[in-house]
Amino acid sequence: MRAALWVSLGTVVLALSAASAQSYRAYEYQVGAPAGEPKWKVQARTGATHAGFAAAADAASSVDQHLGHALNCIEGAKGRNFNAAWGHPCQGQGDGLLQDLRADRAGAAWMLVAEAADQLAVAGIKSRDLAQKKNAARGVAELLRLIAEGR
Numbered sequence: 575m576r577a578a579l580w581v582s583l584g585t586v587v588l589a590l591s592a593a594s595a596q597s598y599r600a601y602e603y604q605v606g607a608p609a610g611e612p613k614w615k616v617q618a619r620t621g622a623t624h625a626g627f628a629a630a631a632d633a634a635s636s637v638d639q640h641l642g643h644a645l646n647c648i649e650g651a652k653g654r655n656f657n658a659a660w661g662h663p664c665q666g667q668g669d670g671l672l673q674d675l676r677a678d679r680a681g682a683a684w685m686l687v688a689e690a691a692d693q694l695a696v697a698g699i700k701s702r703d704l705a706q707k708k709n710a711a712r713g714v715a716e717l718l719r720l721i722a723e724g725r
Contacts (some may be wrong), residue, residue: 593625614669614675616686617721620664621647621671622718625695628711637707640700644714647671654721655696671721684721691717 605715612677621644628640649668650654656662668674671688691714698710 581722582659598676611680612674612681614659614678614681615645615724616667616672617647617674618718618722620667621691622715622722624663625711625715625718628698629715630707631708631711634702634704637704639699641707641711641714642693644718645692645699645712648692648695648718655692670716687717687721691721703714 593687624643624647626642628637628644631637637659642657642661645701646653646660646662647664647667648671650664650668650673651658651662653670653672656670657692664670669677672685672692675685675688694710695714698707698714701707701710
């Protein structure tokens, strides 16, 4: 009787875990940009989402993982701080926020903000203090939101 209860409970937990993992993955890895929207805005939005995940995380490893996602979106696969082990949620969205901003005249006004987000993300990942990591992630999220919203 108890064994059947544990098996049933385990099945429910696994089903819920699988459902939430699938919805998370679908949201996490957005591909492409809406017609007419600059690639850099899409990458900034995706990076801001992941920096937000980092800011909300409770463990340093989770903060680093999601802040790494944001950093990979900022720098792109050819960036000096790109780390494929973190995952690349912006793959297929462009060549990296910094590179795509440089290539677009309309994006040039956002270069200093993007460079600041890049430096803050690197500093957050290198920090050994969880509160500093989370605050860096908050800052990166806000800087990338500014770019994504173009305000």
